[in-house]
Amino acid sequence: MDFENKVALVTGASRGIGRAVAEVFAKGKAKLILTATTNSIDNVAKEISEKYGVEAIGVAGDISKEPDVKDLFKIIMEKFGRLDICVNNAGITKDGLSMRMSVEDFESVINVNLKSAFIVSKEAILLMMREKYGRIVNMSSIVGIRGNVGQANYAASKAGIIGLTKTLASEVAKRNITVNAVAPGFIDTDMTKAVADKAREEFLSLIPMNKAGQPEDIAEAVAFLASDRAKYITGQVLVVDGGLMLK
Numbered sequence: 001m002d003f004e005n006k007v008a009l010v011t012g013a014s015r016g017i018g019r020a021v022a023e024v025f026a027k028g029k030a031k032l033i034l035t036a037t038t039n040s041i042d043n044v045a046k047e048i049s050e051k052y053g054v055e056a057i058g059v060a061g062d063i064s065k066e067p068d069v070k071d072l073f074k075i076i077m078e079k080f081g082r083l084d085i086c087v088n089n090a091g092i093t094k095d096g097l098s099m100r101m102s103v104e105d106f107e108s109v110i111n112v113n114l115k116s117a118f119i120v121s122k123e124a125i126l127l128m129m130r131e132k133y134g135r136i137v138n139m140s141s142i143v144g145i146r147g148n149v150g151q152a153n154y155a156a157s158k159a160g161i162i163g164l165t166k167t168l169a170s171e172v173a174k175r176n177i178t179v180n181a182v183a184p185g186f187i188d189t190d191m192t193k194a195v196a197d198k199a200r201e202e203f204l205s206l207i208p209m210n211k212a213g214q215p216e217d218i219a220e221a222v223a224f225l226a227s228d229r230a231k232y233i234t235g236q237v238l239v240v241d242g243g244l245m246l247k
């Protein structure tokens, strides 16, 4: 897909799905701003820049904190002066049955997975409105649609992402900015490596395609929604799950 002359921000791009999204944009020649919690994001940006011959910068920080997001957007303005694509991908899990889940664990997952998408989108929309162009893609999950035992915090955050996506989409539709979400099923990343073997087998047994998805499967869906091919699609949730939701 062609992303030449587009400036794209991908949060949580040090590994997994975020990194795969960054690589699809880089293949399409986008200029990239990549974020993650640690400084390792600098090396990821350098690797991608050298591999695909595109400009890519890494910014470490906690995007659930408004000051960190303000700093991030200062860098975007200084370096590129505009933003065309924003992928709110960063996310964490802190699983446990609700009756044993601490309020802190509930809050921190909501903050990183949902509040960050609100803070980042707010800043992104301000820049996109100037250009009268924008694509925002938020990372939800099938767990946000159907719930999941042991993930009250995560499911609530991912359901919240769907409400946020639909609301933002309505608010900015007239400005030529689209806002959509992708809802992955079970994808092979560091996040799902932490899932216990038994739960993993149970998940896999429910997938009609009989295998976990790969980060690239999600990246292709994100890239489509961020491309000009999806210019009349807004407020939608694209499920990418090998058929898991059919069960």
Ligand SMILES: NC(=O)c1ccc[n+]([C@@H]2O[C@H](COP(=O)([O-])OP(=O)(O)OC[C@H]3O[C@@H](n4cnc5c(N)ncnc54)[C@H](O)[C@@H]3O)[C@@H](O)[C@H]2O)c1
Pocket: 011, 012, 013, 014, 015, 016, 017, 018, 035, 036, 037, 038, 061, 062, 063, 064, 089, 090, 091, 092, 112, 113, 139, 140, 141, 142, 183, 184, 185, 186, 187, 188, 189, 190, 191, 192
């Ligand atoms: N892996 C799956 O099966 C799956 C399924 C559905 C949805 N998702 C969602 O896809 C997204 C990516 O998941 P993944 O499996 O690649 O995860 P991952 O754990 O491999 O990567 C998460 C990324 O988010 C970054 N991050 C975490 N907290 C952050 C913070 N406070 N500020 C900035 N960056 C932060 C990390 O640095 C990392 O780069 C998440 O939103 C996740 O909820 C994943």
